[in-house]
Amino acid sequence: EKYYSVRMRSAKEGSHEQGEKHISGGELLSTYNDIKHAVNALLEKGLTHSRGRPDFMQIQFECINDPIKLVNPLQVMTNEVESAGKGQALARKLLEQAGIPRKSIEKAYDQITEYSGIRGAIMLDIHSGERIDDRKEKGVRVSRMDWLDTNFEKWADHCQIPQNPRVKEALVLATKVSEHPATIAELCWSDDPDYITGYVASKKLGYRRITKLKEFGDEQGCRIFFVNGLEDLNSYIHYLEKQPVFVQW
Numbered sequence: 001e002k003y004y005s006v007r008m009r010s011a012k013e014g015s016h017e018q019g020e021k022h023i024s025g026g027e028l029l030s031t032y033n034d035i036k037h038a039v040n041a042l043l044e045k046g047l048t049h050s051r052g053r054p055d056f057m058q059i060q061f062e063c064i065n066d067p068i069k070l071v072n073p074l075q076v077m078t079n080e081v082e083s084a085g086k087g088q089a090l091a092r093k094l095l096e097q098a099g100i101p102r103k104s105i106e107k108a109y110d111q112i113t114e115y116s117g118i119r120g121a122i123m124l125d126i127h128s129g130e131r132i133d134d135r136k137e138k139g140v141r142v143s144r145m146d147w148l149d150t151n152f153e154k155w156a157d158h159c160q161i162p163q164n165p166r167v168k169e170a171l172v173l174a175t176k177v178s179e180h181p182a183t184i185a186e187l188c189w190s191d192d193p194d195y196i197t198g199y200v201a202s203k204k205l206g207y208r209r210i211t212k213l214k215e216f217g218d219e220q221g222c223r224i225f226f227v228n229g230l231e232d233l234n235s236y237i238h239y240l241e242k243q244p245v246f247v248q249w
């Protein structure tokens with residue numbers, strides 16, 4: 001069956017220095033008959049957001065010609081922490097366990113305020129700790145991935161994980177990203193001021209949720225992919241943006 005990538009992004013007019021402010025985004029894969037439903041789901045998502053009311057929204061769909069790759073979801077574990085400080089300390093420890101040299105983790109954290117102003121994801125080399133993508137303020141937007149609701153619900157039931165669309169989306173993205181052999185780990189937390197849980201994910205460690213990685217009210221999000229042995233940056237970015245992936249349990 002033919003599938004379509006359906007994407008949404010919304011933004012708000014910013015101040016002169018800042019340009020527009022990103023509000024929200026969304027990615028779905030849909031059959032032709034379901035496009036109406038998909039567009040509506042993304043419209044709903046973009047209309048109500050804690051980051052504010054959008055002044056601008058774009059929803060688009062396009063057909064996918066490449067075969068869709070099926071991947072198993074990462075295993076999920078939740079770590080309860082008392083404070084953002086403890087959460088970030090745990091995140092660093094997990095990144096080290098995933099195979100990133102401590103020096104590079106420290107270097108990444110030295111730049112973290114700069115990185116958290118970026119809309120999409122950024123890539124850091126695990127040995128140098130330096131940013132290696134060339135996407136500046138925009139970063140990279142991972143796209144063309146989804147998980148069919150019925151299959152997700154069965155999985156959530158079985159693993160006793162609440163059927164939260166935010167967790168689903170983040171897990172789908174983390175699973176796709178971790179599937180590429182150059183990805184060593186991902187570090188992420190939301191730019192939603194009302195949502196403070198984030199995660200470290202890797203093929204080796206699974207999807208490790210951390211219940212507090214920032215304070216409520218903080219609108220700085222973060223999404224970093226730590227990569228190793230990248231032969232071709234463009235083909236890695238192409239995988240993230242274009243390779244269609246269905247998570248399937």
Ligand code: PML
Nearest residue numbers: 166167170190197198209
């Ligand atoms: C986001 O909302 O932008 C990212 C959310 C990451 C954490 C989701 C979870 O609770 O597992």
